[in-house]
């Protein structure tokens with residue numbers, strides 16, 4: 001039986017290793033270990049986080065993601081799962097927000113409100129770990145949709161990504177470019193901004209003059 005491209009994507013990513021940025025982010029978290037995984041997909045990051053003692057609130061727009069993760073983490077009371085979009089999810093307070101390759105697909109018109117929710121749900125000293133799509137990525141320009149599993153994309157200039165983190169201490173900021181084939185076997189140019197940043201105390205950046 002032929003599987004849908006989304007099923008193929010989840011099959012290919014379910015058991016991937018945690019990305020280096022997430023390992024680094026986890027090393028920079030204090031005593032409170034509560035994470036939100038935005039667009040949790042097949043649950044690779046949830047798995048890494050619970051192995052490291054986190055309670056994880058995962059959400060995803062796709063029913064298949066939530067069904068898979070429900071089966072995968074059945075009986076594990078460290079994991080709660082919700083089928084929701086970036087805009088409809090009710091963000092609990094957290095010490096870590098993970099958004100790995102997922103905010104790419106937040107509709108542009110919703111991004112500002114979604115980002116505000118993400119910033120607000122983070123505790124002071126809480127850490128954001130995630131990636132943003134650059135304009136040179138195939139997904140940002142491919143109007144045929146051939147390389148897109150999710151229809152809308154939200155792409156950024158580097159300065160726009162940096163400006164999201166004015167109330168944060170940026171711990172890592174990397175621009176990533178590479179090319180190869182995606183999980184559908186289609187040629188792809190990747191262009192991402194990968195960020196790990198710690199939320200500052202309120203007004204820590206305000207002038208005292």
Ligand SMILES: C[S@@+](CC[C@H](N)C(=O)[O-])C[C@H]1O[C@@H](n2cnc3c(N)ncnc32)[C@H](O)[C@@H]1O
Pocket residue numbers: 013038039040041042043044045059060061062065084085086087099100101102105106107150
């Ligand atoms: C490229 S996958 C990344 C999955 C996972 N974070 C990972 O790195 O393995 C993007 C994920 O974002 C989810 N997604 C797409 N649009 C979304 C939206 N508007 N709200 C929430 N999740 C969304 C998809 O269903 C998918 O699971």
